[in-house]
Each structure stands twice: as structure tokens, then as C-alpha cells.
Amino acid sequence: MTIALRLLAIFAFWLATALPAQAAVTITFWSHELGNSFPHAFFTLRGVPDAGGEPVDASYGFTAKSISPAILLGPVAGKVEGVTPAYMASSTAQFSVELPDARYVDILTLISRWSASGEDGRYRLNAHNCVHFVREAARLAGLAEVDRPKLMKRPRSYLQAIGAANAARVTIIDKPGRDHLPTLAALAPASPHGPAR
Template sequence: MPKFLIHIFALLALVWSGPAFADVQIHFHSVNGSVLFGRYPHTFFVLEGELEETGEAVSENYGFSARKVTPAILSGPVEHMVLAEKPQFIQKTNRHFTMTITDAQYRQIIKEVNAWQNAPGKYYNLESRNCIHFVGKMAEILGLKVEYPGDMLRRPKKWLNHVVGLNPSLGAKEI
């Protein structure tokens, strides 16, 4: 075999054996919930994959809720928290759509999660800062069109289906 062909094959082998392109996916979920069984309707998102810049594995999920579920929720702002769901619970929820995000978008989302978590005072409000608004903010960061119709503020599944309808480029179907 001529030497120049050996060099070409060696060069091609280097190109093909380079680092794989990493990515992080974000999945948008809803929980049907049931007041009778102690789990209210809810929405949250899951981040999983690998950061391209560092190769760091990502396996996280975030939702937003009142710290305590009491009648005070009905009368205005209450203490808040960012929470994570257990993997076995996530499998039982509705995954509405998935997007692949950049490392920069991932960092922006984590920055926003921290801002909601560390907001001073009582930051959860059933009408204006609930789990839907939290997940909606993340969708807006990713460039999605988001609306908050009043009849959907306590219906996460219906709301995420509405977001799907507003963003046909997602290629997702309503659940």
C-alpha cells in the first residue's frame, strides 16, 4: 500500500475517533395528581445527558412548589421550594416533549432555577408563581412561545398540551 494512503487512513481514523458530541436533553413533564390521594397536579422538567464542554454527566430534575400545603396557599404568597422527583416517580408521569439544549442554555436554566430557589421571602403564589410559571420560564429561556391562560393555572397537563400547540416545531403531540 502506498505511504500516502496509509497517511490518509490514519488521518481519517483520527477524525472519526475524536470525542463524541455530547448533549443535554430537557424533558417537560406533568403529573395528573389527585387531591384524594395526596398528590396535587404538578409540572416539572428533567435534564439528562452530558455537557459538551466538560463531558460532565447531567441527571437532574426540578419543580417548584409551596414549602407547605396549607389553606394559606389560597390567600396569597407562601414560602416556596425547588424540589426534585424520585426516578421511579418520574417514570409514572406524562412526558410531553423533549428538546436538546446547548451547554449555555443548560447554564442559563440552572441560573434561573437557583434564582427561584433563593428568592427572598414568600415566592410561591398559586395564581402568579406556581409550578407552571416556573416550567414556563424555562421554556421561554429555550425560545418557546408560552402563555398562561387562567383556566390552566392549576391544570399542568392541559397547560403543557397548550404549550405543545403553541410550538408546532416541537413535533410533539398532545397527551
């Protein structure tokens, strides 16, 4: 086990045993129209964990390490990567959901697993692509009806279907990033005394 995975496991245990119930990190699911830029589905994590610590403001998507015809022939090396603000601005924020810290830790574990060089780090166009990555994040976020086999290569349609199926649990956004991003409040710096109780 790598040092990073050990530290993540220790952090996960700490969060799971020392958390209040209110969520403070929000996961937002995004789609990007198909084209030459990747990933076409990704998510952002934004907020401050209830357990305290530094503010979180990051994006994660899964794609092939190298875009070539090889992705049509079988598994290739994959990677989890962030997207640029310009890419986010040209994407669509579909919906968001607040995460209790335990679910936030589950999402961090997912990111770590798919970043690894093992089987979860392999990109397969038909079975392990960016939509599969956001599906697993949606499942870990507690959303229902996330298995949509016919939509696994249609990022926008997939996320719209998941948002509609979970309308009572999520906040539907359905806005271009250039319109949504300016509405986000600034993140407060971490408190030196931990979370308020």
C-alpha cells in the same frame, strides 16, 4: 451574592465563551395529574454539556414548602425540588427539546433564582406556581407562545398547548413515565479529556 451564585455566574460565563454549537443536554417537560402530590408540572435535564463535565440527570419542580390552607390566602415560602423515580413513572412526559449550553446555563440560573429566599422563591397559587416555573424554563429553552394565562393552573393542558405551538422545534413524547423512562439511553461517563472536537 452567595458563593453558589458567584460560582454559577463564573460557570455561565465560561460556558458562554467556550462552547461549540451542538446541544447535548435535553430538557423534558412533564405533567402529573392533579392530586395530593406536588409539583404537578416539572422538567428534567439529561445529557452532558458540550463543554464537557459530568453527565446531568436531574429533575426540578417548584412547589410550596408546606402544603396547607395558607397557599389559598397568599404568598408562602416555595422551594425547587427534584421528584422521585416513582413519581416520574406515574407522570407524563409531554415533550423535550435539546439545549445549547448557553440555554442550559440559563435554566440553571432559573433554578437558582427560584430556589432563593427572595421574591422568586415565594409560591403564589395564582401567580407563581409550578406551571409558572415550567413556563419560564420553556421560555429560556427558546420556545414560543409560552404565555397562556387561562392554563396556568392546568399543567397537562398547558404543556400540551406549548408542545403543539412548538411542534416543529420540540420532540413530542406524550407517554407515561413508566413507558418513557426505559427508552432513555444510559449516560456515558464524563471524559477525562473534555469534549470531543
